[in-house]
Amino acid sequence: MSTTRKITVTALAAAIGVSTLAACGGESGDSSSDATKSKTVTLVSHDSFAASDAVLKEFTRQTGYTVKVLKSGDAGAALNKEILTKGSPQGDVFFGVDNTLLSRALDNGLFTPYEAKGLGQVRDEVQLDKDKHRVTPVDTGDICVNYDKKYFADKKLAPPQSFDDLIKPAYKNLLVTENAATSSPGLGFLLGSVGKYGDAGWQDYWKKLKANGVKVVDGWEQAYNEEFSGSAGGKKAKADRPLVVSYASSPPVEVLFAKPQPKEAPTGVATGTCFRQIEFAGLLDGAKNEEGGKALLDFLVSRQFQEDMPLNMFVNPVVEGAKLPELFTTFGAVVDKPETVAPDTIAENREQWVQSWSSLVVK
CATH class of the missing domain: 3.40.190.10 (Periplasmic binding protein-like II)
Incomplete structure (x- = not known):
């Protein structure tokens, strides 16, 4: 969803302790070794991405990769930046393109096809690129x-x-x-x-x-x-x-x-x-850490991440059987x-x- 969602990420982070993990700048100023870089997977997103520290740490425990989040403005601005850097992207995975902008992203060839593990548990009606797997559904709102x-x-x-x-x-x-x-x-x-x-x-x-x-x-x-x-x-x-x-x-x-x-x-x-609205993530064409990007896409449709999303980004899971928090089931529509x-x-x-x-x- 866009950055005009119900509440700003800053206020949300202060209220419930979510991770913002915003990266600063590109890779040109990074003096870390190639070995270190290979352990980092960069998620490019609109400004409303948020996840709990515990869930991001669990991804690291399971895969060995640390997630770095590069926030790039609202959904439209973030997509525009990726189109301008096509083939030499800012990161490995892009999150936040929705069904109102999806065709623009696909027509510009931003993504490398990848069928995420666990995609079979994602509801069929949200799989708008099911035959080609250029993007993976992550949430709805x-x-x-x-x-x-x-x-x-x-x-x-x-x-x-x-x-x-x-x-x-x-x-x-x-x-x-x-x-x-x-x-x-x-x-x-x-x-x-x-x-x-x-x-x-x-x-x-x-x-x-x-x-x-x-x-x-x-x-x-x-x-x-x-x-x-x-x-x-x-x-x-x-x-x-x-x-x-x-x-x-x-x-x-x-x-x-x-x-x-x-x-x-x-x-x-x-x-x-x-x-x-349906939000998607995709493996960016030219990603430096393609394997890490694939692992992150797998994780985005895992039950752990899907059940973490509602109280962080106020969106709904796309995975069958993922539980909504009581706050949603009691007060949501x-x-x-x-x-x-x-x-x-x-x-x-x-x-x-x-x-x-x-x-x-x-x-």
Whole structure:
């Protein structure tokens, strides 16, 4: 997922002790011996990658390799850097390309095919490159409208549950979303409307949504922490929008960081408004430590790593049988039928859709 996820990595690290392990610069300033380098595998990622120290140490114990994480901005910026360094990559494995950007990465030939051990335990519907194994699915997350439970209880108004609900007069001037041209959740929400209404119908939907008072801001931080009345930040800012485009995992985050922890999440999820993101990792073409990269890909789909992810990156496992933490099962939302759009279709139309959306909604 992108760096506009629910909470910054810095705050997350401070709160639950995860490892950031950010590398500084490239290999040119590294004076270590070749023997030492061969024991290090470099993971290039967007800024939201996080894993517990214990799990990374377990990878080292099992394989002898130490993971170095090189963070490269948000998902789009990180991918752009890898395209520019194609064939001479910054690291060995790239993590964080999702289904909205997947075709761009594959078309640029960034990855060396590798079928990760344990891939047979990964759910079939997330294996979007199953025949070629250029990328390995690692996690999923759902971009959805979140709602402020107190607001709707006080108003004695049922919260919206679907895309269609959001254009009803009862919800006029209640929704804030992110700019699809500058924000990953904003783009995901746009793609969700494309999945729901098709290429012929999504523009008409957004005309109605605009007429119903949707507010657009640049990014997730502003939308969720400044405009949304249901978030801890929004309450401090006296925000007045009880609907926001965020993630299905946002309610557990609100509970995790509340002091004292409430018995019920203050926010809910409109499960009929969701678009599913799938994040992938791949062995970079030209990787200096190809064997270490393969070992890391194997580990990313192991039960150990998969069960470690939810409370570190607030995403869902892709491995069958991987257990979710109680925080997720108690306070999270189950999204049975998220909207999806094929990566090739996204690649062919993304720029045009965003331009059309901007003309309709922003200008």
